[in-house]
Amino acid sequence: MKAAPFAYHRPDTVDEAVEVLATGDAKVLAGGQSLVPVLAMRLGRPGTLVDINRLPGLDTLVVSGGELHLGAAVRQRRVERSPEVRGVPLIARAMPFVGHRELRSRGTVCGSLAHADPAAELPAVAACLRATVVVRGPDGERTVDARDFVTGAMTTAVGADELVTGVRFPLSREGEGFGFAEIARRHGDFALAGVAVRVRRDGEAVLAAFGVSDRPVVRDVTALLDDPTEAALRPATDALAAEVVDTDGDAHGSRGYRARLLGVLAARELARARREAHA
The missing domain is CATH 3.30.43.10 (Uridine Diphospho-n-acetylenolpyruvylglucosamine Reductase, domain 2)
Incomplete structure (x- = not known):
């Protein structure tokens, strides 16, 4: 058509x-x-x-003030290949899963956030890291916490008369570990279930699940890491998955199947991130 x-x-x-x-x-x-x-x-x-591709200032990719600043016109492929993204390891790990390389050559990070597909990787990464989305409207500029940015499937906190001009991701700090994983039918397909994880050496742990609800689901999972082995985590992550998965399912996977996937991925990536944080 x-x-x-x-x-x-x-x-x-x-x-x-x-x-x-x-x-x-x-x-x-x-x-x-x-x-x-x-x-x-x-x-x-x-x-x-x-x-907006030719608007001045929207192609900015720079590290400043402890954050990675990405303008609204910055391509995903540029982020994927940029040395600056090493300061935000979770983006580096998630980016190869975002569509296909050809799509990443044109697609933008802010565009993925604004599109707000429930199975998209970047909104979950932004929510896990508590990134800041910068929005410009008739009344000037404002910022939105990434955890409040997506309000539903394909729906965000951006008004019809507002424009996302950029996003700021906090740089990783010493003593942090990260994990990212998803399950899709084929590489480049939307995820049936996925997780983005950040664990700090002081014990704080955050998990963002995607593909299992109408928006990224963020949970503080610090209490789950009393015994940080993958096998010990499984009962707790299975219970967490049963709580957060609220999709009705589709031809590609039922609600129960997605919950099973999420429980396995969450346990594996939490254990991996904790090992990294303590390495």
Whole structure:
């Protein structure tokens, strides 16, 4: 199929982009790897596309103030290959699982966050690390905690007249360990279940599950690490999975199957992250 007719606007400034978004039914075009298929299948019919690829400042990738700053136009492939991303190991581990290499060459990190697919990797990573999403609107700039950013399936805290301009990920600190894993039918497919984990040597542990609910599910799992071996963790992670998995399931996997996957992945990655934190 072909997209329904739409107007195309390429603003010169972020403020101009916000003005266009405020006029009515408009969508932001950055990488387009999620938006273009939606348009082609006519699942969405925006009146205007606002192309932000040439906006100054949105292609920034820099480490500053203990954070990795990514502009809204920064491609996933650039992040994947950048030496700066070594300061955020969880992104480095998750990025090869985001679609296929060809898609990552055009897709953006902020675009994945804004699309908010329940099975997407990057929203879960951002929530696990408590990243900060930067949003610009008619009333100026504001920030949103990544754990509050996704409000439901394909739904975020960004208003129709607002634009995501960037995201800030905290750099890892000494004594932190990380884990990331997912199960998909084929590499590049959306995950049936996945986990992103951060463990600190002082005992604090956070787990973000994706593919099992309408948004990333974040839990403080510090209490689970009294006995940090994978075998000892399994009963607790199985119980956690039974709590957080609330999808009805589909042709690719039932609710029970996804819960089983999540329990196994959570135990394995928590044990691995703790070993790394204490190494």
